[in-house]
Amino acid sequence: MSNVALKLFNDRLPHKPYFTDELQSGLRIAGKERAILAKYIQFNQPHAQFWLCFDVDRPGAAIDWSDCNAPAPTLTIMNKANGHAHLLYALKTAVRTAPDGKIKPLRYAAAVESALREKLGADVGYSGLICKNPNHDSWQIAVWQPELYTLDWLADSLNLNSANDKKILPDYGLGRNCTLFDKTRKWAYRAIRQGWPEYEQWLQACYERASAYNLQFVSPLEENEVYGISKSIAKWTMNNFSEISFSSFVEATHCSDIQAKRGSIGGKVSRGGGRPIGSVNIKSTEQKKPWLSLGISRSTYYRKIIR
Template sequence: MYNIQKVDLQNWQEIPILRQYVDDLPDKPYCSYIKNFCEIRAKKCAIERVYIQPNPPVRVNYIVIDIDHPNGIHAALYDADLPPPHLIIQNPENAHVHLVYKLKHPVYMWGKAKAKHIRYLARVEYGMVRKLGADASYGGNLMKNPLSDVWNTYTTTAPLEGYTLKYLAQFVNLDYLPSDQEAANDQGFGRNCTLFDQTRVHGYNESTASYDALVKLLTPIAENYNNQFDVPLFGNEVMHIVRSIARYCTRTDFTASHQRFSETQSIRSQRRWGDSTDTQKQALQMYAKGVKKTAI
């Protein structure tokens, strides 16, 4: 059994996890008094709003999961066989909740980011959503502000230092997780992976351009992909992705490293499938003679 305790928001500064949460917020987070609208405000003003942006665009400190049914607290603490969340923010009118899990080691989305870490984060989050019966379309842009008296906020026995992704992954059914190649288009951090993968190929094709030229070229492309999501990423998150791709493509060793990557992929493919050179030649000859691609 996990003990939970309702927070007295008049003295929230005395609650270690809430102090840590506020310290980790962006300096100027998106925030709002109502759904479907947001504005940027300084942190000291934003923490007075009803909804708030939980993570800075460059890193993820917290996994936030949205449960749109009245059994959310029981699901989080007993049914799902997951570690307890650090914070539970409940709507008193319908008992819907946001669950907040602090990460021991933040996952950097761009700059210091590594793609495998972002994909791992997306997969773990996906598995947690499935186990909790949570809203898979929740984008995590804005969450119920745990400091707002509109909500009931609870703390649990979760460790203040947070959970590692490796630890959380032990509780997730791996059969439910999408592979790294599958796009989790409208689900949590899967959008970041998908947007990066869709946009970067356009940058690779223009790798001789300058950094500024690439940013100018890739921005509308990334925005177009982003607008196809049910819940688009914030504009500053899109720009971080674009700038990350532009920085990589304008590195002096980009052509050489990209060539090495292609050669590595080719070697891996040959190890798995064998050398297909002769097969490719045969297919081209058949196509030249008018054989349909489906038949080939």
């Protein structure tokens, strides 16, 4: 394996990664110097994703990415016994998943990740927390792309139309962060109006709601990520929503004059039934008053024709 690629991997490790030698034994956490000796290790930092990693469980996974017309991985880490592999793509700029991160870049990264996972045929149940450690001699390592990827560069090889908001897997990789943020914030916009709680009480409520949503994922996010998302939403809603500002909003948008104008507009739009019959123009006299074209009265029309 290239010393440059190995150094990049090691430099980007968390200060205290999760690690294990046997997946069945669970994970431990320790300093980088100890964790780097294990067979499996946490490769992304808690709030910064420097790598997109995919778990491909089929023989030949370390090389058949080219048959899928996928971009070349930065490195592949293969199980010598069965040919299954982790495929890692190194990002030039980390995707920030911290509470102060922006949601739009996160959505874009989730779309790229989802489309690339689909192209590679990677495991949708992979949590993305730990990977095979390239420092360990149990695995066969290969470096394919020495240059660091940007999301745009990866996107050039992908069809992001198949990874729009509706298609991004809501419980896979970065899609979990997007899903958890969206579901919790939409709940929070309504819930904060129910009593206008103090901040600590409100933060706990947001955390409990986000934790409940998180449990619906096949591979839930780590607790610190859930707390970070909850705190971000709690602070924003507390700073931007208040009983006074909400009352002012209702008063400004739901006064009797505005409601009357809305009602008159709605009446004009819906007059005449609002639905065309066959190919008849909805605005035509025949559509609005069909009895006139028949030369009969309205009452006769409804009594004899419409029965």
